[in-house]
Amino acid sequence: MITELLTNPFYQRALVTAGFIGFSNGFFSGFVVLRRNALSVSALSHTMLPGIALGIFLTGSLSQWNAFFGALFAALLVGLGSVAVARGNRVEQGTALAVLYTAAFAAGIALLPKLDTRQELEHWLFGDIIAVGNTDIWIAFGIGAFILLVTNLLMRPILLTLFEPNVAAAQGVPVRFIQYLIFTLLVMALVSSLQAVGCVLSVGLLVTPAATVSLLTDRTSALFWGGGLIGGIGSILAVLVSGKFGIAPGPAIVIVLGILFVLAYLFSPKYGLLAPKRS
């Protein structure tokens, strides 16, 4: 049955996309876990939906690119906006993010009745990896490669900034630039997984892999590469087995990653619940 699937071009595309997105988002999840901003990711993911609605509203049609740029625009606006507002020291970034993303979401809801293509929005809410076209594969590949390239080139300043921004600035790191960059990359990673798993579940891909690794090891670099491997392999596996259980591949990816996390939580040799107690 597996061989049958593998010769099906839809499944081939789905597997390739799952591998790309799983790896690049899993890699980036290392930064999310280090920065402890899983909640911001969640907020940003909800911002993509009104973005898509806006894209459709402005262009009058629902296409891959309208949705992509709408989501990217809205998430960037809200994400970078929250960083900018938080600079004033008066409002904390989490607060700023909550204000901006709920406002954006409300605007999206207000816009919905004006759209003809309302039904299809559900598709973006939960994604459909079997329906990915060649464009989606290129978006996923392009964004994934860009994220991997930039984060690896700037690994040192990024880690310095995430650990202690003041000490980083005292060492000459352009902290503000790095903070905006991290948010930009985060938004790009979210948008790249939109077609595959949808707005809501994209959070799982950007948090769970490195969270799982953090239960297994203390090595910082393992958070990234291990997160990438868990994300990539887990996603491919999930797409392969999803048909067998008759569930959609998108949710299957996040379920598999969730199961891996629970296994690590229970059985991690070092920090697992069932690990031999250290004296």
Place this chain on the structure above:
Amino acid sequence: MNEAHHECCAHHGHHHELVIENVSVNYRRVLALADVSLATSCGNRVALIGPNGAGKSTLLKAIAGLVPRTAGTIRWRGTAVKKWSREFAYLPQREEVDWSFPITVRGLVEMGRYPQTGWWRAFSSADTEAVDRALEALALQDLQHRQIRELSGGQQQRTFLARALAQEAHVLLLDEPFTGLDRNASQLLGDLLAKLAHEGRLVIASHHDLNTVPNLFDEALVLATRPLAFGPVSEILTPEMIERTFSESSVQA
């Protein structure tokens, strides 16, 4: 290069001077620091004392280049420091640091080398040696593979000092380094700062316990947004001076 700070002042008579002139800092419209001037040189330990909100942390951050100065100049070894200097190291208050960050003691000390290695260059043997020396100087070799969250307060403070040494910093800017340390750890840290100053570094630290200033520092700057007094500790911490500088603010040190 590595030997440079050992040849610095204390043993050789020539002094590397830090000159701060008329430095002011505003946070938005709030005046945080007004018209601070002081001149000191390496080999000294300078305490910044004054009531809460007096601008002690702000002055440290201004020297480190973390907050923009609205006025004034800072010169180190005769050259104006525009924004930041590789020879300055800033050590944050312990509670500002995310100690659960997954990094080992050695990894944190290695971060001190990044200004030397830049963003990409791999560690050379000279970098590794600098890290080894820094760990040794602060007696951290046995702890180097520990996670930083497993450290005691004194060990955390020493790890950041080691990071500053790995950076080959000459000026150490410490924000309340003794806060929350027990007696032994304070004693050890005090001895270490004395040793670092003796080797020719300049130590500047905010400090809130007036009683321990004479043992721990050579010079003191009394701040209450404006500079009230600066000089050798023995001259500054006279009963009359304490009375004068702390009376108006009605806040204990």
